[in-house]
Each structure stands twice: as C-alpha cells, then as structure tokens.
Amino acid sequence: MSVPTLLLNDGNSVPWIGFGTGTALYSKDAAEAVSVAIQNGFIHLDGAQVYNNEETLGVGVVQSGKPRSELFVTTKLTKLKPGATPKSALQESLKKLGLDQADLYLIHTPNNHKGQLKEVWKGMEECKKDGLTKSIGVSNFAVEHLEEILEVATIPPSVNQIELHPYVWKALQPVFEIHKQHGIVTSSYAGLSPLFRGKGGPLDPVIESIRQRLQTTRGQPVTDSQVLNKWLKQNGILVITTTSKAERAREYVDTVNVPDLTAEEIALIEKTGSQLHQRYFPGNWPPE
Numbered sequence: 400m401s402v403p404t405l406l407l408n409d410g411n412s413v414p415w416i417g418f419g420t421g422t423a424l425y426s427k428d429a430a431e432a433v434s435v436a437i438q439n440g441f442i443h444l445d446g447a448q449v450y451n452n453e454e455t456l457g458v459g460v461v462q463s464g465k466p467r468s469e470l471f472v473t474t475k476l477t478k479l480k481p482g483a484t485p486k487s488a489l490q491e492s493l494k495k496l497g498l499d500q501a502d503l504y505l506i507h508t509p510n511n512h513k514g515q516l517k518e519v520w521k522g523m524e525e526c527k528k529d530g531l532t533k534s535i536g537v538s539n540f541a542v543e544h545l546e547e548i549l550e551v552a553t554i555p556p557s558v559n560q561i562e563l564h565p566y567v568w569k570a571l572q573p574v575f576e577i578h579k580q581h582g583i584v585t586s587s588y589a590g591l592s593p594l595f596r597g598k599g600g601p602l603d604p605v606i607e608s609i610r611q612r613l614q615t616t617r618g619q620p621v622t623d624s625q626v627l628n629k630w631l632k633q634n635g636i637l638v639i640t641t642t643s644k645a646e647r648a649r650e651y652v653d654t655v656n657v658p659d660l661t662a663e664e665i666a667l668i669e670k671t672g673s674q675l676h677q678r679y680f681p682g683n684w685p686p687e
C-alpha cells in the first residue's frame with residue numbers, strides 16, 4: 400500500500416507519517432524498533448544528533464530489508480561542537496547512520512544557537528546545496544525565530560517540527576500563519592499527548608464519541624490514536640509519532656483507511672482542545 404505524501408516548498412515530497420527515535424528510544428538501541436516499524440508500513444524515520452542512536456537507526460534501516468531509495472530519513476542538528484558547522488555535523492550524522500544523504504535535516508531547537516541562528520541557517524543551506532540532504536527545515540521554532548532566519552534565507556525552511564496537539568492548537572495560530580505565508584509544512588510531535596500525558600482532560604469524551612462514530616461507519620475497530628492522527632492529517636500536518644508495539648505501528652499507518660472526520664468533528668476537537676493550554680515539552684520552546 401502506498402503511503403500518502405505532502406509536497407514541500409522545494410519540490411520534494413515527504414511521507415505524511417514518520418516513526419520517531421527520540422522520546423521512548425532516546426539513547427537506546429533503535430535497530431529492532433526501526434526495523435519492525437518499517438516492516439509494518441512506516442517508510443519515514445525521524446532521528447536526531449541528540450537521540451544518541453543514529454547508528455542503530457541506520458542498522459534498523461538495513462535490517463528491514465527495504466531499499467534506501469524507498470525510505471525517507473530525517474535527522475536533526477541539535478548542537479554545534481566547537482569548530483563544527485552544520486555541514487560537518489551532518490557529515491558526522493550521516494556516517495553514524497550509514498547513509499550518503501539525508502532526506503530532511505532540521506535545526507532541532509533555536510535555543511542552542513542564540514545569536515547565531517542566521518549563520519546556522521546559512522550552513523543548513525550549504526548542506527542542501529552540497530547534496531548532503533534533499534531538504535532542510537527547523538524544529539521548535541516560534542514566529543520570531545522563523546522571522547530571523549527568513550531575513551537571510553535564500554532557501555526557506557521546508558518544515559517546522561513542533562509540539563502539536565489540541566491542547567496547544569489555539570496558541571499555535573500565529574505560527575501556522577507564518578508557515579502558510581512561506582509554504583512551510585507544519586510537522587507535529589507529541590501529537591498523541593492528550594491520550595496519555597494529558598489523560599483526564601476535556602478532550603477524552605470528544606475523542607471517544609468520534610472514535611465510536613468512525614468505527615460504526617467503518618465497520619472495523621478504530622482507535623483513539625487514529626482519531627487524533629486523522630485530525631492532524633486532515634489539517635495537512637506531517638505527523639511524527641512512535642510506538643514500542645508492532646500492532647500499533649500498523650494501526651498508525653492504517654489511519655489513512657479510517658473514514659474522514661467531518662468538519663464539525665474537526666471543529667469540536669479544536670474548540671474543546673482550546674479549553675486547556677498544556678504543553679508537555681516546554682524546554683524545547685522559548686518561554687511564553
């Protein structure tokens with residue numbers, strides 16, 4: 400089954416859902432999880448310098464048996480060691496991953512490059528121009544950070560990967576506006592937070608009633624995760640998620656086969672989410 404893609408502002412495409420190797424796999428051997436995710440339908444892997452497992456992400460890719468050309472691999476520049484540039488950092492990441500080229504390279508957080516964001520962005524552009532990565536983007540960028548790099552960018556970021564779920568939906572509206580102006584694809588992490596990090600919140604009964612409606616319409620089981628991932632997908636968002644379970648990996652990929660939420664259901668998730676403002680990764684974002 401082919402995985403739907405999103406078109407980036409540089410003409411490349413990205414599979415709509417990616418398997419993350421941070422959070423639960425942080426600093427752990429990611430080989431088995433990555434291989435299982437690929438065998439269960441994921442073709443997009445999300446890594447980072449700081450996850451301390453780029454080597455085993457690469458091993459998982461090889462173990463999966465899937466050709467490199469059919470996969471999409473993202474990694475992130477978290478920190479620049481003294482004397483390093485984005486290009487030398489990406490070369491080091493690629494060596495660990497066992498790859499010649501990344502599909503997407505992101506600045507992980509603006510917080511580690513204070514006063515140097517413009518220079519770092521020019522270094523990201525060099526990575527793309529020199530063919531070390533097909534596309535470049537950012538993560539955890541607020542409006543002010545995007546504005547800062549856009550002042551010097553000859554290549555605008557293609558993606559901004561941010562904490563995104565209904566409990567931050569309202570606060571993110573200004574970020575979505577600047578994304579729209581520059582054709583930046585919004586990518587989510589922590590998208591399933593309302594189901595476990597924020598369990599007991601106002602969304603619980605809303606998700607449950609939509610899940611039941613979709614399940615009846617489909618005539619097959621539909622899960623809470625599929626409801627939230629479908630909501631993200633219908634908003635044109637590139638979803639980065641993860642799981643320790645093969646069955647849940649299949650379930651995430653199968654989200655495309657779940658019937659669409661109605662416009663009213665989408666609006667209800669956003670309205671109910673806006674009753675609570677809760678971020679679960681505040682350290683990766685500038686203080687509000």
Ligand SMILES: NC(=O)C1=CN([C@@H]2O[C@H](COP(=O)(O)OP(=O)(O)OC[C@H]3O[C@@H](n4cnc5c(N)ncnc54)[C@H](OP(=O)(O)O)[C@@H]3O)[C@@H](O)[C@H]2O)C=CC1
Nearest residue numbers: 419420421422538588589590591592595624640641642643
């Ligand atoms: N750029 C950045 O700064 C950041 C990027 N990321 C990236 O995003 C990836 C995903 O992040 P993460 O926040 O974990 O993603 P999600 O919010 O999608 O959460 C994934 C977790 O949800 C659990 N889950 C799924 N469905 C349910 C359910 N119905 N009830 C309870 N738990 C459920 C899974 O558990 P189980 O294993 O049991 O299936 C899994 O561990 C990371 O691995 C990383 O690659 C993450 C944080 C910051």
Ligand SMILES: O=CCc1c[nH]c2ccccc12
Nearest residue numbers: 421422447449477507508683
């Ligand atoms: O990517 C997700 C979480 C994470 C762990 N360490 C860092 C450092 C900088 C940004 C994000 C993160």
